[in-house]
Amino acid sequence: MTPRHPRAPLLPYQPPDPPEAAARRFCEIMARRRSVRMFSDRPVSLETVEWIIRSAGTAPSGANKQPWRFVAVADPVLKRRIRLAAEAEEREFYQRRANAQWLADLAPLETTPDKAFLEAAPWLIAVFKLVRGDDGGQVYYVNESVGIAVGLLLAAAHHAGLATLTHTPSPMKFLADILRRPAHERPFLLIPLGYPAEGCEVPDIARRPLHEIMARDLG
Numbered sequence: 268m269t270p271r272h273p274r275a276p277l278l279p280y281q282p283p284d285p286p287e288a289a290a291r292r293f294c295e296i297m298a299r300r301r302s303v304r305m306f307s308d309r310p311v312s313l314e315t316v317e318w319i320i321r322s323a324g325t326a327p328s329g330a331n332k333q334p335w336r337f338v339a340v341a342d343p344v345l346k347r348r349i350r351l352a353a354e355a356e357e358r359e360f361y362q363r364r365a366n367a368q369w370l371a372d373l374a375p376l377e378t379t380p381d382k383a384f385l386e387a388a389p390w391l392i393a394v395f396k397l398v399r400g401d402d403g404g405q406v407y408y409v410n411e412s413v414g415i416a417v418g419l420l421l422a423a424a425h426h427a428g429l430a431t432l433t434h435t436p437s438p439m440k441f442l443a444d445i446l447r448r449p450a451h452e453r454p455f456l457l458i459p460l461g462y463p464a465e466g467c468e469v470p471d472i473a474r475r476p477l478h479e480i481m482a483r484d485l486g
């Protein structure tokens with residue numbers, strides 16, 4: 268039997284405001300997050316990126332296995348190689364792989380195989396999921412765990428005034444090859460991170476209202 272962890276007192280986070288006001292303020296901040304596809308080359312410090320990745324690393328995970336790796340890429344040569352490989356996959360996607368419905372759903376966003384933002388953004392965070400622990404051990408609920416960690420990463424970047432895009436060039440195996448990741452790390456998402464370009468525009472889309480996304484119990 269593995270011994271139990273020693274216990275420590277919970278250090279509750281107590282916002283200065285009542286929960287209604289605190290929750291509302293956070294919602295108002297998060298409602299301003301948007302996926303950005305036009306990045307400026309304004310630098311972002313490594314320290315900032317490290318804090319953002321630490322935030323992602325605070326996520327809960329199945330049996331606390333923390334099955335994630337965040338590879339922070341700033342090297343222009345690597346960014347170019349990633350862009351070229353992503354664009355090759357995306358051309359395949361738009362010309363052959365995507366079905367008509369998928370292309371129709373993407374059309375209003377006007378996304379194209381051109382991925383200039385992969386070179387323009389000062390950082391690319393390549394997110395990998397671990398299908399085995401670094402010690403070769405089992406991992407649990409990997410997609411759920413890494414998805415939650417990425418959510419925290421996006422929120423942390425936004426909170427720091429930075430923009431991101433959750434990008435999924437598919438398939439993404441090229442990321443593991445270019446970044447020379449070990450076999451137990453599988454590409455999950457590619458996240459350019461930086462400041463939006465001057466005059467950056469985003470699709471004017473709406474969120475579903477609360478009554479559509481929330482249901483109440485019938486008790």
Ligand SMILES: Cc1cc2nc3c(=O)[nH]c(=O)nc-3n(C[C@H](O)[C@H](O)[C@H](O)COP(=O)(O)O)c2cc1C
Binds near residue numbers: 300433472
């Ligand atoms: C899992 C996932 C994959 C996505 N893949 C792409 C992508 O490959 N390229 C892209 O331009 N946007 C991608 N997006 C961004 C969505 O298009 C975007 O989140 C959605 O249109 C809502 O816009 P918003 O993030 O600005 O609120 C992806 C988002 C998610 C969550």
